Amino acid sequence: MPEPTVETVEELVRRQLSEAFGGLRGVVESAVPSVAFLVAYLVTDNLRQSIVIAVVIALVLLAVRLVQRSTPQFVVNALVVIAIGAFLASRSGEARDVFLPGILYNGAYGIALIGSIVVGWPVVGFLVGSLSGDVTGWRRDRGLVRLCARLTWLLALPCILRVVVQYPLYAADEVALLGTAKVVMGWPLQVATLLLMAWVLRRDSTPVTVPVDPTPPPPPFRPDDLDQPPGGPLASDQS
Secondary structure: OOOOOOOEHHHHHHHHHHHHHOHHHHHHHHHHHHHHHHHHHHHHOOHHHHHHHHHHHHHHHHHHHHHHOOOOHHHHHHHHHHHHHHHHHHHHOOHHHHHHHHHHHHHHHHHHHHHHHHOOOOHHHHHHHOOOOOOOHHHHOHHHHHHHHHHHHHHHHHHHHHHHHHHHHHHOOOHHHHHHHHHHOOHHHHHHHHHHHHHHHHOOOOEOOOOOOOOOOOOOOOHHHHHOOOOOHHHHHHO
């Protein structure tokens, strides 16, 4: 099935961001294992049992994706994070370590996004460049670069906020508050960010254009050209 066409950069970015986060289902699937661990731990106060429950739920979500033959990317991401956290928590015996991979991931992701803005290559710009296959052509438009920088800042903001709020709770071993903060600052914050980005994108309407090569193409070849003397027909007239 052909890709749906888009007429503006804003429409393209909205579609690409929706795909990048997997829509509502992808966001929910990413959060469910962590929510399951938190609830189980608060109810049972049993670290091992809570980890098993979270991993089993993630595996069930993965199985549903595979049966439906849809992309399991977001479930796999959640499973990897919970598996790393489970390994760390099992080694240390500290329930808070289940949330450590998420804090580190958000910190690294936020730094990478901000770094891309600082060096003048905001990450969102590559989503724009994916339309025509020219992944760097968007940098020739200063207005488009500024738009992509603003959107990249909005992507980075939730990551930085999560680290600023959650790391002190991790350091203080406040597992209940840490888990609650992870849930509240998970998909609700992400949805709020996407809505804010959508508002920014609706303010402008930048046409999607493909860069034009200024060099004109050569004239089409004609079999009659083989019968002309060197220099073309004018050369024969001047001889």
